[in-house]
Amino acid sequence: MSSERKSSTLAVVNCGQLVTLAGPARPRVGAEMRELGIIADGAIIVREGLIEEVGTTEQIKSLIDSDCELVDAGRCVVLPGFVDAHTHPVFSGTRVDEFEQRAEGATYEEIAARGGGIQSTVNATRGVHDDMLVHESCGYIDWFLRCGTTTIEAKSGYGLSLEDELKILRVIRKLGHGGLRYVPTFLGAHSVPPEYRSRRDEYVSLIIEEMLPAVASQNLAEFCDVFCERNVFTIDESRKILSAARDHGLGLRIHADQLSLSGGAQLAAELGTVTADHLEHTDAAAIAALKSAGVQPVLLPGSVYALGSSRYPAAREMIDAGLAVVLATDFNPGSSPTPSMNMILSLASTHMKMTPAESITAATINAAYSLNRGAQLGSIEPGKIADFVIHEHFDYRDLAYFFGFVSADQVYSSGTLVVDRYF
Numbered sequence: 001m002s003s004e005r006k007s008s009t010l011a012v013v014n015c016g017q018l019v020t021l022a023g024p025a026r027p028r029v030g031a032e033m034r035e036l037g038i039i040a041d042g043a044i045i046v047r048e049g050l051i052e053e054v055g056t057t058e059q060i061k062s063l064i065d066s067d068c069e070l071v072d073a074g075r076c077v078v079l080p081g082f083v084d085a086h087t088h089p090v091f092s093g094t095r096v097d098e099f100e101q102r103a104e105g106a107t108y109e110e111i112a113a114r115g116g117g118i119q120s121t122v123n124a125t126r127g128v129h130d131d132m133l134v135h136e137s138c139g140y141i142d143w144f145l146r147c148g149t150t151t152i153e154a155k156s157g158y159g160l161s162l163e164d165e166l167k168i169l170r171v172i173r174k175l176g177h178g179g180l181r182y183v184p185t186f187l188g189a190h191s192v193p194p195e196y197r198s199r200r201d202e203y204v205s206l207i208i209e210e211m212l213p214a215v216a217s218q219n220l221a222e223f224c225d226v227f228c229e230r231n232v233f234t235i236d237e238s239r240k241i242l243s244a245a246r247d248h249g250l251g252l253r254i255h256a257d258q259l260s261l262s263g264g265a266q267l268a269a270e271l272g273t274v275t276a277d278h279l280e281h282t283d284a285a286a287i288a289a290l291k292s293a294g295v296q297p298v299l300l301p302g303s304v305y306a307l308g309s310s311r312y313p314a315a316r317e318m319i320d321a322g323l324a325v326v327l328a329t330d331f332n333p334g335s336s337p338t339p340s341m342n343m344i345l346s347l348a349s350t351h352m353k354m355t356p357a358e359s360i361t362a363a364t365i366n367a368a369y370s371l372n373r374g375a376q377l378g379s380i381e382p383g384k385i386a387d388f389v390i391h392e393h394f395d396y397r398d399l400a401y402f403f404g405f406v407s408a409d410q411v412y413s414s415g416t417l418v419v420d421r422y423f
């Protein structure tokens with residue numbers, strides 16, 4: 001692979017499979033999820049950071065002018081950058097000690113009940129200054145890019161006080177440079193902190209009366225999320241928080257039915273949230289309700305795998321019901337410490353019976369729509385932002401087939417090379 005000279009115009013030629021995801025301007029459902037719009041021996045022209053032309057190398061060659069920077073993809077697979085629509089990337093420390101405890105037999109919920117879990121990361125994150133948190137998070141940002149991910153949804157949720165939640169959202173904003181795009185989500189309702197355990201209604205009021213107005217007035221988030229689960233936030237509490245968030249103009253997401261069938265997906269349908277995430281325990285009635293309400297499921301097999309569970313969400317039933325399924329990493333220090341979308345594609349095929357094509361659609365164009373970015377991101381089509389990746393494979397299915405391997409060789413964000421494995 002070679003590139004010559006720098007200019008505002010870039011031509012990428014000789015893409016063995018150019019996986020464009022071109023199609024209708026909406027999330028893909030049913031059989032559409034298998035249609036990747038692949039151009040054999042494809043090529044792209046990028047001008048000023050946007051995709052200008054897409055076609056075969058033969059067609060595009062005649063359009064390349066002399067001051068155009070030329071990249072030869074070496075017959076490799078080229079894909080849009082992954083859009084990771086569910087991550088928790090800003091926190092201090094790790095939870096490797098809990099990982100070891102789980103290896104010795106403890107469960108995620110047992111660890112949380114004794115003050116570990118989310119709360120241990122909250123304890124570690126609260127005392128850390130903005131600049132230090134930016135520094136800690138930057139390492140992970142680099143990991144996402146190296147995995148071929150060019151956009152992430154980034155949640156707060158390890159502060160759980162007004163000051164600390166705003167700090168985390170400010171850190172997310174500061175990370176918004178260097179190639180990786182961010183869509184910020186406020187997750188003050190990630191857990192009830194211990195100082196409010198005996199008066200949880202006051203914590204819900206704090207979220208509604210102080211946190212949400214501050215987040216909205218400072219324009220720090222586009223979405224609001226709630227961890228709706230037994231021993232976390234009840235259906236009624238989740239409804240109140242999400243309804244208030246909607247009144248502030250935020251889009252809605254919800255952690256639903258992750259550890260039990262708690263009714264979170266039904267609540268998502270009732271409120272018409274943009275997404276319902278996890279859904280490991282969601283039943284057929286709730287799948288039908290999500291379909292009627294047009295909610296996009298965001299499935300997170302990394303957390304099922306890392307928690308040592310075998311309860312994967314019913315992706316096949318959801319696709320067959322016509323839901324516009326999304327796949328994401330759920331990157332976080334507790335239940336899913338992976339930034340690798342390759343790993344998620346592998347899990348989706350092996351444990352959820354999604355084909356590699358369906359998984360790629362779920363991790364690109366459908367994910368972009370779930371973040372309200374479908375018009376700009378998630379496919380390689382004229383007018384879209386030039387976020388694309390040259391992978392070290394000749395067949396797109398290899399991305400799901402080879403596991404434990406990151407295949408991104410060269411990652412472009414707005415047409416600029418931000419990761420090059422060869423340098």
Ligand code: NIG
Binds near residue numbers: 227255330332
């Ligand atoms: O999506 N379920 C809630 N939140 C995260 C876990 C966060 C943590 O354990 O720190 C999740 O799995």
Ligand code: FE
Binds near residue numbers: 086088255330332
């Ligand atoms: Fe999560």
